[in-house]
């Protein structure tokens with residue numbers, strides 16, 4: 001339900017807050033949730049940007065941690081079985097291009113579905129579109145749809161999500177900022 005989606009996006013946002021601010025990426029949080037029991041969804045894994053060693057993304061960390069927690073089950077396609085009915089929550093739309101050239105998270109999400117079309121990550125819920133700071137015109141949603149992965153954009157927390165995501169970016173004076181010297185001299189309330 002919408003309320004559940006917002007609840008898990010808020011959980012993902014609390015994960016994003018753990019990420020060290022950097023000007024070269026966004027601070028993102030991710031939560032993997034199983035809806036095997038629709039009335040009692042279960043958190044399977046969480047991740048945040050740079051949580052794991054290297055230049056890692058939040059979704060990448062949540063998926064890798066899930067894989068590493070089940071070392072003898074032969075990889076995510078076998079771990080994320082269709083019975084688990086997995087939804088991946090991420091504060092920011094998953095990437096489909098990374099300036100570093102590392103594997104985009106959309107590819108990592110699609111790769112969890114090898115073989116069993118009902119398995120792997122079945123749905124992605126995100127709380128904000130990727131700002132055009134690094135890459136423009138994200139193809140992520142089209143790629144997910146083409147791969148049979150449902151997705152849903154829930155904008156309820158978008159402003160908070162973007163503020164956290166861009167914490168490490170230099171704060172340019174926003175073009176619309178009211179500069180006191182341009183205020184009317186009358187000082188009368190506008």
Ligand SMILES: Nc1nc(=O)c(N)c(NC[C@H](O)[C@H](O)[C@H](O)COP(=O)(O)O)[nH]1
Pocket residue numbers: 024025026027028048049050055056057058059090092093094095097098099100101102105130134135
């Ligand atoms: N969904 C998402 N989760 C993240 O954890 C993260 N950091 C980004 N960020 C997207 C942004 O487009 C890339 O961070 C830049 O393109 C730089 O690429 P690298 O991150 O250095 O590979 N996006």
Ligand SMILES: [Zn+2]
Pocket residue numbers: 057058059060094095104105106
């Ligand atoms: Zn990514």
